[in-house]
Every structure is written in structure tokens, then in C-alpha cells.
Amino acid sequence: MSIYSELWSPKPLEIPQRSRLFCLEPIAVGSPYTESLSSYVNRLAQAHCLTSQKLVMGEIAPLILKDEDKSELLSKNLSHLLGNSDAKPAINGMREMTGKLVTVLEELTMRQNLRFLTLLSWKGMIHDQGLFRNYRAWCPCCWEEWKQKKKTIYEPLLWSFKDVEVCLIHKQRLVEVCPHCGSSLPVMARISPPGFCSRCYRWLGQGMIGEEEIEKYRVNIQGISELIALVPQLKYAPIPIELTRKLQLISSVFEQAMGQDLNFLGELWEILESLKIASIRNQNQPLHLVKLIIPVCEKAKISISQLFLLNFQELGNTLFENLGLKLTL
Ligand SMILES: [Zn+2]
Ligand SMILES: [Zn+2]
Numbered sequence: 001m002s003i004y005s006e007l008w009s010p011k012p013l014e015i016p017q018r019s020r021l022f023c024l025e026p027i028a029v030g031s032p033y034t035e036s037l038s039s040y041v042n043r044l045a046q047a048h049c050l051t052s053q054k055l056v057m058g059e060i061a062p063l064i065l066k067d068e069d070k071s072e073l074l075s076k077n078l079s080h081l082l083g084n085s086d087a088k089p090a091i092n093g094m095r096e097m098t099g100k101l102v103t104v105l106e107e108l109t110m111r112q113n114l115r116f117l118t119l120l121s122w123k124g125m126i127h128d129q130g131l132f133r134n135y136r137a138w139c140p141c142c143w144e145e146w147k148q149k150k151k152t153i154y155e156p157l158l159w160s161f162k163d164v165e166v167c168l169i170h171k172q173r174l175v176e177v178c179p180h181c182g183s184s185l186p187v188m189a190r191i192s193p194p195g196f197c198s199r200c201y202r203w204l205g206q207g208m209i210g211e212e213e214i215e216k217y218r219v220n221i222q223g224i225s226e227l228i229a230l231v232p233q234l235k236y237a238p239i240p241i242e243l244t245r246k247l248q249l250i251s252s253v254f255e256q257a258m259g260q261d262l263n264f265l266g267e268l269w270e271i272l273e274s275l276k277i278a279s280i281r282n283q284n285q286p287l288h289l290v291k292l293i294i295p296v297c298e299k300a301k302i303s304i305s306q307l308f309l310l311n312f313q314e315l316g317n318t319l320f321e322n323l324g325l326k327l328t329l
Contacts, residue, residue: 019110021059022047027154029116036092037101037117038187039155039194044109046193053078053190063104078188087186089160090132094123117157132160135184137174139167143195143205153195153205160187170208178204223294226304233309243293244283246307246315250300251275253319260325271299 024044027035035043045055054074061081062070073080079087086097102114115121119128137159146153158164159174166173177184181200189198197204254272257264274292287293297307301322302315310318320326 017110019108021055021105021108023109023111025111026114026117027152028156029113032158033156034158035117035154036089036157036160036187037098037105037114038089038092040114040117041101041105041188042192042194043152043154044105051191052188056081056188059108060101060104063107064100078190082188087188088132088134089136089187090128091187092117092157092160093119093128093132094126095128119157131162133162133176135176136187137164137176138204139170139172139174140204140206141170141172141208142167143203144207145170147195147203147205153193155187155194172208175204178202179206219298220290220294223297223304224289227289230305230308233305238308240284240286243287243308244279246312247275247287247296248279249312249316250296250319251279253316253323253325254299257323257325264323268299271295 021044024040024047026040027033029035041056041060042052045052048055050058056078057076057080058070058074061073061076062068064081065073082091082097086095091098091101098118098120099115102118102120106112106114119126136155138155139159143153164174178197178199180197180202183197183199185192185198191201192198195204196202251272254264254268254275258268258272275296278287278292293307294304297304300319302310302318306315306318
């Protein structure tokens with residue numbers, strides 16, 4: 001048989017059956033970091049450039065709510081299918097709706113064993129009461145690390161469990177509230193790409209807080225801690241004008257320090273400018289704790305307690321001593 005007759009043979013080509021939705025592969029199945037069902041649905045929506053609401057209400061809901069008008073379903077909210085309780089991480093567990101979602105998703109994606117992304121296999125064996133959280137939780141370091149390594153961002157089933165409070169890899173507490181907008185987040189929302197807030201849409205990953213970064217916070221935390229602890233030692237309620245005068249004293253000491261030693265110029269210039277701006281304003285106005293009072297004390301090498309408890313003479317002497325100046329006041 002010539003090549004032509006072979007190519008033109010009337011035998012029909014065997015085209016494998018096509019799935020309605022992409023046959024997206026779930027992540028890390030069989031490992032402790034197996035993807036959750038809700039994460040899979042959200043990633044599937046992303047892959048189709050659809051909102052999760054459109055995917056669920058347009059493709060999944062019509063197969064579950066067979067009696068309802070399909071065109072009407074599309075305009076409805078996710079909660080029409082997933083009631084309030086199913087919008088919680090428990091949807092990844094062993095609910096009736098979990099089973100329905102798995103069946104329909106397997107049909108639409110032609111991918112088998114999507115029940116591995118849930119606890120359906122343990123139904124009747126394990127009590128699910130109190131097993132799951134009420135909202136999403138995540139390890140920001142895992143997400144940040146996956147992003148850096150260009151890995152797919154997803155939500156492991158593990159994070160659905162209430163008792164999983166820390167990430168053992170990063171030794172960090174799981175986060176339950178968006179650090180940008182303060183919202184608790186449902187597992188499925190209208191738009192809910194893994195790794196992002198479904199309210200403000202900002203990235204939820206964050207690098208590890210290392211020793212260096214903690215140092216950055218230490219000065220402020222120590223200053224605030226001292227301010228709290230100091231109150232019982234105050235003989236009378238702090239008076240704004242007294243603080244302003246003490247800051248003026250510090251200002252003049254800084255100026256003398258800069259005049260005597262040019263090394264102080266770079267170190268003190270910026271804070272001196274802030275002090276001058278603050279002193280121009282109404283002297284009875286409150287001052288910024290973190291932007292002014294704490295950094296001034298740090299530069300003057302005095303504690304918050306010293307600032308408030310020492311009298312003018314004592315403060316002057318301490319400042320001169322700390323900055324190594326000759327007493328010329
Ligand atoms: Zn982690
Ligand atoms: Zn947010």
C-alpha cells in the first residue's frame with residue numbers, strides 16, 4: 001500500500017474524548033501537602049480566565065441543581081450553591097456537597113480521584129465536628145518561597161484543619177486574617193486566586209522574619225513597652241509643653257554635638273530637622289511616638305523613661321555624657 005492510499009484511507013481518526021474543563025492536575029497528591037478541593041476549583045477558574053463565581057455557578061451548579069434555570073444561576077452568588085457553612089474550609093472535608101462537587105468536577109475535567117483532595121474517604125470513620133477552621137489560613141512563608149521558586153501557588157488541604165496552627169517547615173504561625181485589609185477570608189469567594197486576598201486582592205505571601213528584620217522592630221517595641229511600663233512612676237500627668245521643652249533641649253545638644261564633631265552631622269541631621277518641624281508647631285500639640293519621640297531617644301542614647309522622668313538638669317547632664325560633649329551650657 002502506498003503512503004497516499006494509507007493517508008487517504010477512509011478509516012476514521014480516533015480522537016480521544018474531550019473534557020468540558022481543563023484536565024488540570026492537582027498538586028502534591030499523596031503527600032502531606034496535597035492540594036485542597038477548594039484550591040483546585042479556584043485554580044481551575046484561574047486557568048479558564050474565569051472568576052470562581054462564574055466557573056462554579058456557570059459550569060458546576062447546573063449539574064448539581066438540575067431543576068434550576070441555567071441562565072439564572074450564572075447571575076447568582078456562590079452562596080446559592082455553597083451555603084454559608086459550605087463556604088468554610090469544611091467543604092474540603094466530608095460534607096454532602098463535597099461529594100457532589102467531586103463527582104461533577106470529575107465529570108467536567110475527566111480527572112479521576114479528586115476525592116483525594118478532600119477527607120471524603122474518611123467519612124464515617126472520623127468525626128468532623130470541630131475539625132476544620134471557619135476561614136482560610138495560610139503560611140505566608142510557604143507562598144513567598146513557592147513564588148520565588150516559580151512553583152504553582154495553591155492551598156494545601158492541611159491548612160483547612162483547625163489544629164494545624166503552625167507551619168513546621170517555616171516554624172511560623174498560620175495566618176488567618178489578611179494583613180492588608182484585616183478580613184477573614186472564605187475558602188471560595190467570587191474571585192479567589194490562591195495566594196491572594198479575596199477582598200482586597202493583594203498578595204498574602206511574606207518572607208521569613210529573620211533576626212535582621214526583628215532588629216528593625218526592636219527599637220520601636222522597646223520604646224512602646226517602656227512607655228506602658230513607665231506610667232506608675234510618673235508623679236503627675238505628662239504635660240505637652242514640658243515634653244516640647246525637653247525636646248528643644250535635646251535639639252540644642254544635637255546642634256552642639258554636630259558643631260563639635262562632624263561625624264554627628266550625618267547621624268543627627270535628619271532627626272534634628274524633624275525636631276525643628278515639631279517645635280514650630282503649636283507646643284501643646286501631641287507628638288508622634290514612633291516617628292519622633294522614639295527615634296529622638298535612640299539618637300540621644302536615652303530611654304523613654306529617662307526622657308519623661310529626669311528633670312532638665314539631669315537630662316542635660318545625661319545627654320552631654322552620652323554624646324561625649326564638654327559642658328558649655
Ligand atoms: Zn510554611
Ligand atoms: Zn485583604
